[in-house]
Amino acid sequence: MLIDDVKELESICNRLLVLQPEFIAVDTEFIRSGSEYYPKLCLIQIACAEEQFVVDVLASGMDLSVLGDIFYNKNIIKVFHDCRQDVDALLTKFPEIPSPIFDTQIAAMFCYCYDNSVGYSKLVEQLLGISLDKLSLKRSNWELRPVSVDKIQYALNDVIYLYELYKILYNNLVNAGRLSWFLEEMNSIVLQEVNYSNICNIPDFASDITKEEIIVVKSVIEWREKLAQFFNLNREFILKNKVVLYLVRDFIKKGDITTLSKYIKKEYLSHDTVSDLLKVIDSNRSVDINDLCGVNVNNYNQSVLNILLILLYNVCYKNNISQKLVASKGSLVRFLNGKFSHIMKGWRYEFFGREVEKFMQGKSKIIVSAQVLDDNYMDIVTTLTEM
Numbered sequence: 001m002l003i004d005d006v007k008e009l010e011s012i013c014n015r016l017l018v019l020q021p022e023f024i025a026v027d028t029e030f031i032r033s034g035s036e037y038y039p040k041l042c043l044i045q046i047a048c049a050e051e052q053f054v055v056d057v058l059a060s061g062m063d064l065s066v067l068g069d070i071f072y073n074k075n076i077i078k079v080f081h082d083c084r085q086d087v088d089a090l091l092t093k094f095p096e097i098p099s100p101i102f103d104t105q106i107a108a109m110f111c112y113c114y115d116n117s118v119g120y121s122k123l124v125e126q127l128l129g130i131s132l133d134k135l136s137l138k139r140s141n142w143e144l145r146p147v148s149v150d151k152i153q154y155a156l157n158d159v160i161y162l163y164e165l166y167k168i169l170y171n172n173l174v175n176a177g178r179l180s181w182f183l184e185e186m187n188s189i190v191l192q193e194v195n196y197s198n199i200c201n202i203p204d205f206a207s208d209i210t211k212e213e214i215i216v217v218k219s220v221i222e223w224r225e226k227l228a229q230f231f232n233l234n235r236e237f238i239l240k241n242k243v244v245l246y247l248v249r250d251f252i253k254k255g256d257i258t259t260l261s262k263y264i265k266k267e268y269l270s271h272d273t274v275s276d277l278l279k280v281i282d283s284n285r286s287v288d289i290n291d292l293c294g295v296n297v298n299n300y301n302q303s304v305l306n307i308l309l310i311l312l313y314n315v316c317y318k319n320n321i322s323q324k325l326v327a328s329k330g331s332l333v334r335f336l337n338g339k340f341s342h343i344m345k346g347w348r349y350e351f352f353g354r355e356v357e358k359f360m361q362g363k364s365k366i367i368v369s370a371q372v373l374d375d376n377y378m379d380i381v382t383t384l385t386e387m
Contacts, residue, residue, distance in 0.1 A: 001052070002152050004059035006066075012053060013066045016076075021048040023077035023102065024070070025162035029142040029155055030089040035237060037228045041089040042142035046070075047159035054155050056147060057093065064093050071098035079166045081105050081120045081158075083189075097190055104162060106185055107169040109322035110178045116324060124161045127168050132157060178321075181347035185325075188346075209245070216248045219281040226276070227268055239264055300336035308332050308356060311366055314381060315352055326352050355384055 003009050016024070029043040044055040044067070056062065070076060071094065078098045080086050082105045087097050108118050121132045137154045173179040209217070221244065228235040239247070247263045257274055309329065316323040327343050335341035335356065343353035358364045367383045 002054050002056055002147060004056040004062070006061060006063050009055060009062070009064075010066050012051060013070055016048070016051060016070055017073070019048075019050055020073075020075060021050065023079050023163075023166055024048045025079045025159040025166065026086070026098070027080065027155070027158040027162065028086045028089045029140075030085075031141065031143055035234055037232045037234060038092050039085070039089045040143065041092055043147070043155055044090075045155045045159040047156070047163045049163075052156055052160055054147075054152055056145075058143065058145065068094060072096065074100065077102050077166075079104060079162055081123070081162055081165070082117065087190075099190070101186060101190055102166060102170070103186060103189070104165045104169055106189065106325070107173060107182055109325040110182050110185075111169060111172040111176060111320070112322070113317055113320050114322045114324070120158065120162070123165060128161060128164055130161065132161070176320075178347075181351070184347050212252060213245070213248055215284050215287070216252060216281055217244060218287070219277065219284045220244055220248060222284075223273075223277045223280050227273060231268065238268055300333055305329070305332060305336060307366060307368070308336075310368065311356070311359075311384065312352065315355070319351075321351075359384065 003012065025045075025047040027045045028041060029045070030039040030041045032039045041057050044057060044064075046053055046055070055064070055067070057064065071078060071090075077100055079102045081103065083101055083103045087101075090098065104123065105117055105120075108114065108123055112118070119134075121134045124130050124132055133154075137151060140151060140154075142151070170179075173182050220239070224235055224239050227233075227238050231238070243263050247259065250259045250262065251257070257278070260269060260274065260277075309332065312327055312332070313323055316326055326348060327341075331341045331343055335343055335353075341353075342348055343356060345353070349357075355364070359366060364384055364386050367385065369381050369383075371381045
C-alpha cells in the first residue's frame with residue numbers, strides 16, 4: 001500500500017501506536033546526486049505483522065512528523081539492514097536517529113563467518129530460501145512520480161522479508177549467547193559518526209609529510225566537510241582530494257590565507273569561512289599527530305602482526321563470527337603501537353583482545369600448523385595454549 005496523503009499516514013501511525021508491535025522493519029529509497037552532499041529521501045517502507053506500507057515522502061503536502069512518534073518510541077524496535085545510509089537519508093527529514101535500532105547485517109556478522117558485510121538479498125536467500133530480484137530496479141530513479149506498482153512491490157520486499165530475518169537472527173543471537181555483544185555494538189554504531197577528517201581517507205599522501213602539514217591537512221579536511229554541508233555540495237566540488245596537500249604546502253610556504261582562492265572557488269570563501277579554517281588549525285595543534293592518521297606504519301613488528309592476523313582468522317572461523325566485525329588490520333597495528341584499539345574494549349576484548357594481550361605478555365603461545373582440507377586446499381591453523 002502506498003501512503004501519499006497526510007491523513008492516511010496519521011491514521012496508520014495511530015493504529016501502530018495502539019498495537020505497540022515489539023518491532024517494525026524499516027527501509028528507505030533515496031537518490032544521491034553526484035553534486036550534492038545530502039541524499040534525497042523519496043520513500044519510507046515499514047512492515048510489521050499487522051501492517052505493510054510505503055510512504056511517499058515527495059507527495060504534495062506530506063508531513064512526516066507523525067512518524068516520529070513511531071521512530072522515537074523506545075518500546076518499538078526499528079529493524080534495518082545496513083542502517084547507515086538509511087539513517088543518513090532519514091536525518092534529512094527527522095531531527096534524530098530512530099531508536100532503538102536492530103541492524104540485521106550486524107546481527108548476521110555475529111552469527112555467521114562472513115568475509116565481508118553481507119547483503120540483504122544474500123541473507124534472505126540463505127535464511128529464508130527466497131531469491132529476490134535486486135537488479136531490475138536497482139538503478140531506478142525513485143524521484144519519478146507516479147510510483148509504479150513494480151516499484152512499490154520492490155520497496156515492500158525490502159521490509160517484508162526484513163521482518164522475518166529479525167526473528168531468526170534475534171533467536172540466533174540469544175542461542176549463541178551474543179545478544180549482549182550485539183546490543184553493545186549497535187549502541188556504538190548508532191553513536192558513531194563517520195570521521196571524514198581522518199587524513200587516511202585522503203589517498204596518495206607523500207611519505208615525507210611533516211607534522212605541520214599533517215595538522216593543516218586535517219584542519220582543511222574538517223573545514224571542507226562543514227562547507228560541503230552548508231552548501232549541500234559534494235565535498236569534491238569544494239576541494240578535490242588530490243589537491244589538498246598542494247594547497248596545504250602553498251599555504252604553509254607563503255603564510256598567506258589568500259592561497260585558498262587558487263584552489264577553491266571564491267563563492268565558497270568569505271571572511272567568516274576563512275576565519276573558521278584558522279580556528280580549526282589552531283585547535284588541531286594540540287592533537288597528537290600519531291592519532292591523526294590512525295597508525296604509524298613504521299613502529300611495529302610485521303611478523304607479530306602476521307601472527308595476530310592468522311590468530312584472528314582462526315578464532316573467528318572456529319566461533320562462526322565475522323572477522324571483519326571483530327578487528328581490522330589497522331586496529332591490530334594500533335594495538336602493537338601502544339595506541340587505543342577497539343580489540344581492548346568491551347565484547348571484542350572478551351572474545352579476542354584478552355587472548356592477544358596474554359600472548360603479547362608471554363603468558364600463552366601460539367602453535368601454527370598446516371591442515372589439508374577435503375578439497376586438497378591447505379589452511380593454516382593456530383592453537384593458543386597457556387605457557
